[in-house]
Amino acid sequence: MLDIEDLKVSYDGQRILNGVDLHLVKGDSMAIIGESGAGKTTLGLSIMGLLKSCSGRVLFDGVDILSLDGKERRKIRGKDISMVFQNVEDALDPLYRVSDQIVEAILVHGGEENEAVYKTRHLLQSVGLDESKGDAYPHQLSGGEKQRVLIAMALANDPEVVILDEPTASLDAINKADITKLLKVAAKDKISLVITHDISTASKLAKTIVVLYAGRVVEMGPTRDLLTNPRHPYTRGLIRSSPNMTTTKDLQGIPGRMAHGVKGCPFHQRCTQKIDICSREVPFLEELDSGRNIACHRGGIVPLLEVSGLEKSFESFRAVDGVDFTLYEGETIALVGESGSGKTTLAKTIIGLIEPDSGDVRLEGEPVCQRDKEFYSRVQMIYQNPKESISHRMNVLEAVREPLDIQKIGKSAERTEKVKRILGEVELPNDEEFLNKYPHQISGGEAQRVAIARALVLDPKLLVADEPTSALDASVQAKILKLLLNLQEKRGLSLLFITHDIAVARKVSDKMAVMLKGKIIEEGPTSQVTNYPIHPYTEMLIEAAPDLSSDSFPEMVKDLNVLESPEEGVALSRGQLIVVK
């Protein structure tokens, strides 16, 4: 039993841990994740009783470790609670054989020497080290072997709590997998606390994940649930920035830097969905559902656009036939499907270029009734053919200024300043020469950047991108996609990305919705949809998607009608939603 209550730690007056409450029972495994400097290691050290300036309580089997004196703490340390330290190189004494160091760890807490030696041999074996390695000095061992020795040392007295501080940080992938497996077995019937910035290690070793930010817990929940469906913007940022084989979207970072001692929500300076209250008050950690806890004034990542039951027919042709989806703040949904599947009609209906027959569109929780200037300051669109979306009678300055002119934002000079700033943001020159160019004088990629600048100059929250790169060649397309991802990272932009190219969609989207004949037939996290498609049409799209192998030709289903479902039903499978026969 390990209870941490309102733990606060300061170094030189700087609050590093700011009221952490955790509750662990035997058999629990918990990972503490967060960027470096979040206070993860401090948390581990304070549980070990290694820090002086702590307040709050750390109850181990009902005894508050923080109230014990040095001698009593030492009794617990290494025996009941042990820790595998972060820096493998420094944790072993170079002058002693590793087996002697493990024996010493046992003898400190009493016992027979012979028994200790025997136990050490056994321990080394159990962490996968040859007996002969016990006679080696630390410098004769590899990093992985040293890590194994440290683990053996931590397990030497069969402790109840094991704290693993970055147990695999400096290891190569193979050793990492090995050690992870080892730790998983070793920590089975103990309380294990894994401190790591590596989400993949956390996901393998822990049943629960705690996200620590600037000394506060911002999100906590069951591992799988938290990783597939992060609710706090910071958690999502962490997952997006960690390379892994599960997600397919390009890596994205989190804007800004972590700072301690920030007033209000610790994350608010880097948060893209902050509101007034975030800079004033600290959000409490509240339980949402099924063990998920989150500290956010907005209740986690907010749904920005909610579409339900949207329908649009052109005479007897049903272009959009009952579409529902939700797009969250800072998220990308890719709408894929062949031409004629109703993607563009759906986009135009949302943006208001086409009136829907029925259905609901909600923006930030409010139903959209009238698409006025205010609506268009929050929702913007970029078009397939950038040069056509800019009047050929307008130069770059006039084109980018147009939205500001229409919305009557700022004075003339301010508008021009803003245009220059936004052009910088989309990585275009903002000198006089470029500002005076007309659409036919710039390249397709530049024109699309201008179109993006036009859309962004009003600071929208949602960008509807209708085939934004299909008219561009591959290298320019790559740059534009990167730009969109960067802008999303920086501004928390939500993207409704419409494309027929599932390969492009895979790289830029968090979620994917496959459209066929006006319906969304499959929907889910992009990696799930592309790796394990369920609907035959999705499979077909993936088959037909570009790859670099020369010997496979996709088998096409000629008759789309075989894909039509005679009876419609909705099945939930692996988190994906599809319409089945």
Next chain:
Amino acid sequence: MHVNFWREVSRNNIGRMGLLLVGIMTALALFAPFLTPYTPTEDAGTTAFAPPSEDHWLGTNDARQDIWTRLLYGARTSLAVGFGVAFLTTFISVLIGGTSAIFGGLYDKFWMRIVDALLAIPSLVIIILVATYLRPNILVMIVLLSVLTWPGGARVFRAQTLSIKERMHVSAAHTFGASWSHILFRHIVPDLGPILVAMMIQDARRAIFMEAGLSFLGISDPSMISWGKMMQFARVFTYLEVWKWWLLPTGMALSLTLIGLSFTGFAMETALDPRLRRNKANFGGD
């Protein structure tokens, strides 16, 4: 669509001719006070019906007024009516045609039925009737002619707007929250500039002709100096030699103005129509 219409028209021989004629007429009208020592209404001559001389280039009329002077001031009336009607008609056409196309629906149906009705009514009869009653001066004449000539232009402009409003830059402006006036005057009118100019030239030509006709029939403000009225008065004295320097130059001035406008309009059309542009060698271009 980047065609320099000014260059196209001024390179075309017919266009050049037209522009030259219109230019001369405009200059004559503008600089009238500098081109004659008399005013159009003063009793300037020694005798009535004096033949052309050094003092009176085109002689004098029955009221001993200098005919050259009256011709110059008559040009002012003609061109004022012509350009006035052109601008006013086009403005109404753009407004009604443009908004009908942009809004569509009931609004569009309403205005298009009005247009149909106005096109179906023989406007000349109405103008004659109304003008007889009103005895219009220049301003009333401009309004009267405009009110009856805008429907044709409105229909053309509506059709053009319908096709242009589907262009992406118009959609884009719409999604910035643009009002109809922004879309109409910043996106549609500039794109239809050349067509508008062609429409204006047509309107001006017709208005000048109508004004002259109405004046000739004697149904305009009596104090107005107009070529039509000059011809009507001159016609009375055709038994005298005087028609040679009274009726003929006036008719010529009117004809040349109309020809000038027609030529300019024709060159404009040649530049606008891609099929005609390709074959422009056949049309006296260089």
